[in-house]
Amino acid sequence: MPVPSPSPVVVGVTGTSASLAAVRLAAREAVSRGRELRIVHAFTWSHPRLDQHYDRARRAASQVVDAAVATAQRSTPGVRVQGQLVDGLPDQVLLRLSRSAEMVVLGDDDLATLPWLPTGSVLVQTVARAWCPVLVARGPRPQAGPILAAVDGSDCSLLGLRQAAVEGARRNVGVVVAHVVEQPGPAAEAAGREILERAVEAVPELVDYQLRLLTGAPAAAIVRASARARVTVLGPRGTNDVGLLGSVARAVLRRAASPTLFAHGPSVPSPAPRLPQLSGQSGLS
Template structure:
C-alpha cells in the first residue's frame, strides 16, 4: 500500500522580490517540518481584444519563468529542500483556496497593502488569508528569524486555535512562546487576565510560556510587539468580528513587522462562495 505524501508547504509567487522572500521562508518551513515544498503561480489567460490580440505563448513563458526563478531561489537558500514548481491556469484566488484544502501551510508574499486605507476586495492576499482552509503565513522582509513566537489572544475560538498551533510550533522550534492580550483600558484589564489564563491552560504542558497583558489600541500595540518576535500567530476573526477578517487581523495583515500566521482550522466560510469577500475591512 502506497504511503500518502505529507501535506506540502505551498508558496504562491508573483514575480516580485516579495514573492522570492516567500519562497525562501517556505523552503525553511518545509525543511523544518519534513515536508515537500510546492511553488505555484496561478493566472488567467489574457482576454481577447481586436486591437491587442492575446499573447498566450508569452503569458505562459512569463509564468513558467516566475516559477523557475522562485524554485531556484528556494534551492539556493535551503539546500536539500524537496521542491517542485507548477503553473496553474485559472483564478489565483480559486486555485489557492483549492490548494489550501490539502496543504499543511500556505505562504504568501506581502502585497504592499500598508499604503492603502482600505483592504481591496480584489486582492489575492486579502481573499486567500480570509478564506483559506489551512494556516496562511504572510512573509515579511529578509531578516533571519529571532525572538519568541507571539500568539495574540482575545478570548475567541479563533484565537484559542491559534494558541494551540503556536504551542506546537514552539515545541517544534524549541523557542519561547509569548501569549499577548491587549486591554484598551483599565476596566478591560481584568477580563484580559482571564483571557490570558484560559489561553495559558491550552498550552499548560509547554515549559517556556509567558503571558503578557499590554495596554492601548490592540492593532497598533500588536504591531509594536511583533517587531521583537520571530513569528506572530493570530486568528483571522475576533470575538466581535461579523466579517471574515477582523479589524485587528486586517491591520496586522498590512503592518505586521514579522512573518504573520493567520490560523484556520474549521470551515468558517461555509455557505459563502470561495473567492468572494462580502465586505471591505478598514485599515485603522
C-alpha cells in the same frame, strides 16, 4: 511526472520581490517540517486559442515559476521543491490547494504602503478563507525572538494559540501569550488576566510560555509587539468581528514587523465556565 507529496508547504508566486521573500521563507519552513515545497503560479487567460499573445504570456509565467524554484534551491540547500503553473484564478487556486497543504505562504506585497486593505486581493482572500494556516512573509529574513500569540477569548484566537504552541515547540522557543486591554484599570486588567489564564487552560500542549497584558488600541499594541517577535500568530477574526477579516487581523496583516501566521483548522473547544476567582499571582512578564 513526479507524484505530488501529501501536505506540502505551498507558496504562491507572482515574480515580485515580496513573493521571492515568501519563497525563501517557505523553503525553510518546508525543510524544518520535512515537507515538500510546492511553488505555484496561477495563470489566467481568456480565449487562449484566439489570442496571439497567449503563448508568450504562458512562457513568461513559466519563467516566474522557474526563477522561484531556483531561488528556493539557492537559499535552502536540500529542499525538495516542485514548481507548478496552474490554470485558474489565483485566489481559487490557492484556496483549493490549501485543503491538502501543511501551510500556505505568501508575500505581503507592500500592503503597508497602501491607504486601505483591498478586500478582493489574493492575499486577503487567502488569509481569510484558507483551510490551513497562512504564513505572510515580511522582509528578507525572520528575526530572532519568541512566538507572539494574540488572544482575545474567541475560538479563533484559541486555535491561533494552539498553532503558536506547535510553532514554539518545533522551533524550540517560548511563546508570549498577549491580550490587550484598551482602558487600563483594576477591573479591566483582572478581566484581561482571566482571558489569558483561560486561553492557556484550553491549550494544555502549551508548555514554555509567558503571559503579557498589553494596553492601548488592540491593533496598534499587537503591531508594536510584533517588532520583537520571531513570528506573530493570531486568528483572522476576533470575538465580535464579522466579515472576511477582523479589525486587528486587518491591521496586523498590513503593518506587522514579523512574519505573521493566520490560524485555520479545527477549532479548539473553550474550557468549561468556572466560578470567578482572582489569582494572587498574575504570571505576567
